[in-house]
Amino acid sequence: MAAAPLGTLRECREALDEGRTSSAALVEQSLARAEAHAELRLFVRLRAERARAEAQAADARRASGERRSPLDGIPLAVKDNLVRAGEETTCASRILAGFVSPYTSGVMERLEAAGAISIGTTNMDEFAMGSSTEHSVYGPSRNPWDPARTPGGSSGGSAAAVAAGIVPLAIGSDTGGSIRQPACFCGVVGVKPTYGRVSRWGLVAFASSLDQVGGFGRSAEDAAHLLDAISGHDPRDSTSIPEPAPRCADALDGDVAGLVVGLPREYYGDGIEPGVQGAVREACAQLERAGAKLREVSLPYAEYAVATYYLIATAEASSNLARYDGVRYGHRAQGAHTLSEMYRRTRSEGFGAEVKRRILLGTYVLSAGYYDAYYRKAQQVRTLIRRDFEQAFRGCDVIATPTMPETAFRLGERTEDPLRMYLSDIYTVSANLAGIPGVSLPCGFSQGMPVGLQLLGPPLEEARLLRVADAYQRTTAHHRARPPETQ
Amino acid sequence: MSATLREDVERVAALARLALSEEELSRMARELEAMLGYVAALERVDTRDVPPTAHVVPLATPLRDDTPAPPMDPALALANAPESDGSSFVVPKVIEAEEEG
Numbered sequence: 001m002a003a004a005p006l007g008t009l010r011e012c013r014e015a016l017d018e019g020r021t022s023s024a025a026l027v028e029q030s031l032a033r034a035e036a037h038a039e040l041r042l043f044v045r046l047r048a049e050r051a052r053a054e055a056q057a058a059d060a061r062r063a064s065g066e067r068r069s070p071l072d073g074i075p076l077a078v079k080d081n082l083v084r085a086g087e088e089t090t091c092a093s094r095i096l097a098g099f100v101s102p103y104t105s106g107v108m109e110r111l112e113a114a115g116a117i118s119i120g121t122t123n124m125d126e127f128a129m130g131s132s133t134e135h136s137v138y139g140p141s142r143n144p145w146d147p148a149r150t151p152g153g154s155s156g157g158s159a160a161a162v163a164a165g166i167v168p169l170a171i172g173s174d175t176g177g178s179i180r181q182p183a184c185f186c187g188v189v190g191v192k193p194t195y196g197r198v199s200r201w202g203l204v205a206f207a208s209s210l211d212q213v214g215g216f217g218r219s220a221e222d223a224a225h226l227l228d229a230i231s232g233h234d235p236r237d238s239t240s241i242p243e244p245a246p247r248c249a250d251a252l253d254g255d256v257a258g259l260v261v262g263l264p265r266e267y268y269g270d271g272i273e274p275g276v277q278g279a280v281r282e283a284c285a286q287l288e289r290a291g292a293k294l295r296e297v298s299l300p301y302a303e304y305a306v307a308t309y310y311l312i313a314t315a316e317a318s319s320n321l322a323r324y325d326g327v328r329y330g331h332r333a334q335g336a337h338t339l340s341e342m343y344r345r346t347r348s349e350g351f352g353a354e355v356k357r358r359i360l361l362g363t364y365v366l367s368a369g370y371y372d373a374y375y376r377k378a379q380q381v382r383t384l385i386r387r388d389f390e391q392a393f394r395g396c397d398v399i400a401t402p403t404m405p406e407t408a409f410r411l412g413e414r415t416e417d418p419l420r421m422y423l424s425d426i427y428t429v430s431a432n433l434a435g436i437p438g439v440s441l442p443c444g445f446s447q448g449m450p451v452g453l454q455l456l457g458p459p460l461e462e463a464r465l466l467r468v469a470d471a472y473q474r475t476t477a478h479h480r481a482r483p484p485e486t487q
Numbered sequence: 488m489s490a491t492l493r494e495d496v497e498r499v500a501a502l503a504r505l506a507l508s509e510e511e512l513s514r515m516a517r518e519l520e521a522m523l524g525y526v527a528a529l530e531r532v533d534t535r536d537v538p539p540t541a542h543v544v545p546l547a548t549p550l551r552d553d554t555p556a557p558p559m560d561p562a563l564a565l566a567n568a569p570e571s572d573g574s575s576f577v578v579p580k581v582i583e584a585e586e587e588g
Contacts, residue, residue: 102563196544209542238549239542307526318503325504327576329567339581343504356505360496360515361522363503377529379539384532386540419521435543459543 005165095350105202177428184452275446
């Protein structure tokens with residue numbers, strides 16, 4: 001008999017506050033449920049003993065009347081690309097097998113300070129490169145709504161762990177949609193903050209100008225509390241925004257009267273699954289009934305976003321992943337006679353096919369003779385995409401789109417066709433290129449699989465997005481639906 | 488697929504310190520061709536006088552005081568090394584024989 005699913009953050013916290021449960025009991029339930037759903041392959045390692053010790057400490061704090069934050073004593077899960085001193089981080093890659101970080105990431109420091117308890121690290125696409133969590137050295141994760149389907153990626157383990165009721169909250173990272181897309185496919189809320197809002201110190205780099213840490217919850221309110229715990233300036237990340245982050249959880253007043261919701265005409269064209277189109281349109285109509293105004297806006301350069309993204313992301317990745325050389329940490333090929341042979345063999349053995357593919361494309365577009373035609377051109381188009389959003393936000397407060405043009409696809413369906421896999425990121429990559437915040441929230445189902453509504457906002461307006469998402473959830477029930485086998 | 492593209496992949500793989508099998512080379516060349524065909528769409532965009540965006544946050548270079556602080560313990564820094572000796576990382580010989588060059 002599997003352990004019962006955990007409730008939302010709010011339900012867990014109320015149970016703690018009323019003495020109906022303890023942090024130790026919540027952590028046990030979380031661990032038991034993770035074990036019971038091992039076949040979904042959502043976790044790459046559990047930190048059971050450490051989590052139990054931290055839960056005891058949290059219960060002791062609570063007994064003495066101390067509460068560090070709304071997350072104090074709450075179990076959560078963390079993607080396998082944020083380091084923590086003394087613990088293994090591998091980015092689901094063979095090349096980082098056995099890597100034990102000498103230091104702790106800014107995000108994990110903040111979560112520790114908030115009293116949150118990580119029960120384990122979650123499966124992901126290797127180095128966060130992928131949309132399905134199939135490019136993992138540990139094997140693919142499965143979607144709790146249908147185990148034959150992907151949970152999305154690259155933060156697929158984190159999104160699915162929340163959907164399966166293993167944890168109320170989870171941390172992910174989003175370089176081109178890697179939080180919002182799995183949130184959409186798993187029917188949970190996912191938040192990608194403004195670039196610079198959350199520290200990248202100790203986040204293993206994929207594409208440094210696009211990477212941003214964020215999180216998952218089952219409600220907008222839960223996600224707001226998680227975001228509040230991890231946001232804020234970190235001087236060790238030179239791109240961190242040097243000002244305090246306003247508390248998102250305080251902004252959730254349920255009021256969207258007069259709010260202008262922009263619908264980009266380029267995002268509602270062909271190629272969207274009818275069930276997705278219908279659910280997203282209905283969600284917008286619901287916002288309208290709640291007092292918001294719908295207005296068509298235009299993002300003329302939207303069609304170039306995927307091409308721009310894959311040029312910039314792979315270029316940055318090829319540079320960032322040059323550090324994996326078998327010298328200082330991670331895998332080293334045995335028996336090489338020279339340094340350059342050791343580099344080549346180490347990297348060839350250590351990286352999976354998708355990572356090699358992206359390193360090659362990135363190296364190509366940065367190489368002599370191609371830089372201006374590809375990389376510089378992409379950076380210029382990136383400017384035009386940013387300007388599109390600046391212009392659009394002069395006429396609306398938030399933008400609403402489908403998160404994905406479809407629902408979760410079947411495992412194995414796209415692994416032989418990388419370009420097709422990339423093309424499905426069409427609605428998510430622009431937010432990373434423009435550095436703006438985005439939220440995906442469940443807005444219904446198409447043929448039994450969750451559909452996601454994406455809300456995009458101007459820079460630093462995470463609170464506005466979560467306020468709209470929360471207002472929507474106050475009058476709808478999609479976010480309360482549970483995967484069939486986990487009820 | 489053009490022979491040039493396959494040569495390009497070999498050249499780029501050498502730059503990226505990746506050794507590819509014949510089969511990997513063929514597959515990567517095919518996939519690179521598809522990607523380059525797709526991203527060629529950017530050629531249609533008029534980017535005259537458009538400045539490139541490297542980072543989205545308009546930041547001045549952040550400065551900090553030059554305050555001495557203890558460095559990472561060398562033992563900790565070496566703890567992950569596949570091979571180390573005292574305070575050094577050990578690697579295979581750097582000077583290569585003729586046939587390696």
